[in-house]
Amino acid sequence: MTTLIFGHQSPDTDAITCAITFAEYQRQNGNTDVEAVALGTPSAETQFALDYFKQAAPRVIKTAANETDTVMLVDHNEAQQSVPDRDQVTIEYVVDHHRVANFETAAPLNMRLETLGSCNSVIYHMYKEAGFEISPQIAGLMASGLISDTLLLKSPTTTDEDRRIFAELQKIAGVDLEEYGLQMLKAGTNLSARTDQDLIDGDAKSFDMNGTHVRIDQVNTVDLSEVYDRQAGIEDAMKAEADKEGYDLFLVIATDILNSDSVGFAVGDHSKVEAAFGKQFDDQGRIALPGVVSRKKQVVPPLTAAYNG
Amino acid sequence: MTTLIFGHQSPDTDAITCAITFAEYQRQNGNTDVEAVALGTPSAETQFALDYFKQAAPRVIKTAANETDTVMLVDHNEAQQSVPDRDQVTIEYVVDHHRVANFETAAPLNMRLETLGSCNSVIYHMYKEAGFEISPQIAGLMASGLISDTLLLKSPTTTDEDRRIFAELQKIAGVDLEEYGLQMLKAGTNLSARTDQDLIDGDAKSFDMNGTHVRIDQVNTVDLSEVYDRQAGIEDAMKAEADKEGYDLFLVIATDILNSDSVGFAVGDHSKVEAAFGKQFDDQGRIALPGVVSRKKQVVPPLTAAYNG
Numbered sequence: 040m041t042t043l044i045f046g047h048q049s050p051d052t053d054a055i056t057c058a059i060t061f062a063e064y065q066r067q068n069g070n071t072d073v074e075a076v077a078l079g080t081p082s083a084e085t086q087f088a089l090d091y092f093k094q095a096a097p098r099v100i101k102t103a104a105n106e107t108d109t110v111m112l113v114d115h116n117e118a119q120q121s122v123p124d125r126d127q128v129t130i131e132y133v134v135d136h137h138r139v140a141n142f143e144t145a146a147p148l149n150m151r152l153e154t155l156g157s158c159n160s161v162i163y164h165m166y167k168e169a170g171f172e173i174s175p176q177i178a179g180l181m182a183s184g185l186i187s188d189t190l191l192l193k194s195p196t197t198t199d200e201d202r203r204i205f206a207e208l209q210k211i212a213g214v215d216l217e218e219y220g221l222q223m224l225k226a227g228t229n230l231s232a233r234t235d236q237d238l239i240d241g242d243a244k245s246f247d248m249n250g251t252h253v254r255i256d257q258v259n260t261v262d263l264s265e266v267y268d269r270q271a272g273i274e275d276a277m278k279a280e281a282d283k284e285g286y287d288l289f290l291v292i293a294t295d296i297l298n299s300d301s302v303g304f305a306v307g308d309h310s311k312v313e314a315a316f317g318k319q320f321d322d323q324g325r326i327a328l329p330g331v332v333s334r335k336k337q338v339v340p341p342l343t344a345a346y347n348g
Numbered sequence: 349m350t351t352l353i354f355g356h357q358s359p360d361t362d363a364i365t366c367a368i369t370f371a372e373y374q375r376q377n378g379n380t381d382v383e384a385v386a387l388g389t390p391s392a393e394t395q396f397a398l399d400y401f402k403q404a405a406p407r408v409i410k411t412a413a414n415e416t417d418t419v420m421l422v423d424h425n426e427a428q429q430s431v432p433d434r435d436q437v438t439i440e441y442v443v444d445h446h447r448v449a450n451f452e453t454a455a456p457l458n459m460r461l462e463t464l465g466s467c468n469s470v471i472y473h474m475y476k477e478a479g480f481e482i483s484p485q486i487a488g489l490m491a492s493g494l495i496s497d498t499l500l501l502k503s504p505t506t507t508d509e510d511r512r513i514f515a516e517l518q519k520i521a522g523v524d525l526e527e528y529g530l531q532m533l534k535a536g537t538n539l540s541a542r543t544d545q546d547l548i549d550g551d552a553k554s555f556d557m558n559g560t561h562v563r564i565d566q567v568n569t570v571d572l573s574e575v576y577d578r579q580a581g582i583e584d585a586m587k588a589e590a591d592k593e594g595y596d597l598f599l600v601i602a603t604d605i606l607n608s609d610s611v612g613f614a615v616g617d618h619s620k621v622e623a624a625f626g627k628q629f630d631d632q633g634r635i636a637l638p639g640v641v642s643r644k645k646q647v648v649p650p651l652t653a654a655y656n657g
Contacts, residue, residue, distance in 0.1 A: 087524050136456055137456055138452075138453045138454060138455050138457070139448075139451055139452060139457070139459070140452040140453070141452075142448055142451070142452075143447075143448060143449040143450070143451075144447045144448050144449070145444055145447060145649055145652050145653070146649055147446055147447050147461070147463045147644065148447070148448070148461060149461060149462050149463060150459045150460070150461035150465060151459070151460060151461075152456070152457060152458060152459035153458050154456045154458060168477040201557070236594060267588050285601075335456065340454060340455055343388050343454050344454075
């Protein structure tokens, strides 16, 4: 049976492209019966990258066990971010750059996690170690994931090694990645084309924080006022979703990718958010988060600490 | 503060030697402020290996947070097999070859797991990828862990890659590893020098199986009758320990390393063991496990399945 390779739910550009670049790694490693799939459709940003590098979007799956007994996870490991029937299949490989939680296997497996800015940076290392060829197309897709996750190397998750990899990928891809990257990020900020529901789902992840269900979504924009104009509708959608899914806290972070600042809206227990960032929501229900661009590094850790404190 | 590197509780030869070989890897990687330590004293088998390759035994620690804020784990990841105050320190690295369970971090980390016969095989790969030097002493210590975990390449956990690594290590160490390995394994089978308590602690690991506390110990021998002669005393010690620690099942596997067969004794719920192996304990309280030599591959998976079934 074909081994399925996929990233997390509500896939971002790194999740989608990692499935493609890691499937190619597996093929070069002699494991030809693999397929890159996805747990959702590409965002406008991701579609821009796929179109630019002439790559078809991966097939979307809802469940895995109906068609395979073996999967490989990229760019995630937490159960609630993965395919819902994951406990019915064998996880053979995990490549990731996140914390580890809600992850358990019955048997030994392969795992490769590094503290780098994108999961594609980890996969780049694996190609180099194995001496595998990185085609210009694969380099472009890897770079797209790296650019997306690090907001063009501006996020505090960016390491010197990511910058080195970015330069190497630029050489292989033969593309001005600074210019391409800004175009790609901007392609993901056309909020007017998206419904409120799509905005709160687009890049959302669930977390278990000390027994509490926390949902955190991130919306990139080049103009925060576009988000403010739609705040009431977004909050209605958040409330409906939180009621339906039982989230104790739903936090949406709107990030100005040009100025590297964010603003948060929350539904549920605001006090933990305020404790996490040491400041209050204003009377318009917004919490200013200057300099915050990384959910992983600047939102999840302080919020986890607030729930554990 | 010095980063501590250690293997699991009741350390076997792979756990002890991995701490040493991975500390050397870190040093060659420019991370000089590391110390290989251990969560217990070396067994007779491990001491034989350390003496042979002129390596001092690692310092034994009971807790970590009293002296450091950062640790690296080798040859394990499950919390109940690790240092008891692990939740008070940051886990920066995990190198392992076991299943993943009871493992959670607040922040991203480095992890490297491969489905190989020993954790030292994984570390060998990391040295080669980084182009680091493997001294004859380090090669001998790596080989000792590999020999111990695979019973001289006879365990079903042994992969072709482990055999290739064994041959490479033999060249570097300049030692006849077949002959050395048999001496090392035999050095660990002098049961007459060990108390009943030491026999049940020596290579014991705890597992959470569907909410049940399971303890599994393995005793290597060249003569199973030596173990039979002491069965009553061993079972008394098992009972006392199970009462004290609250184990629902305590299983001791005595393995004949020359014939690659095992026999099990159990305290607690025998039915799960019988379900796991599809056979009964005899009237002397023994369950024959022909061909079973690997706890990881031949005992933990069927027992886990029996508890989940």
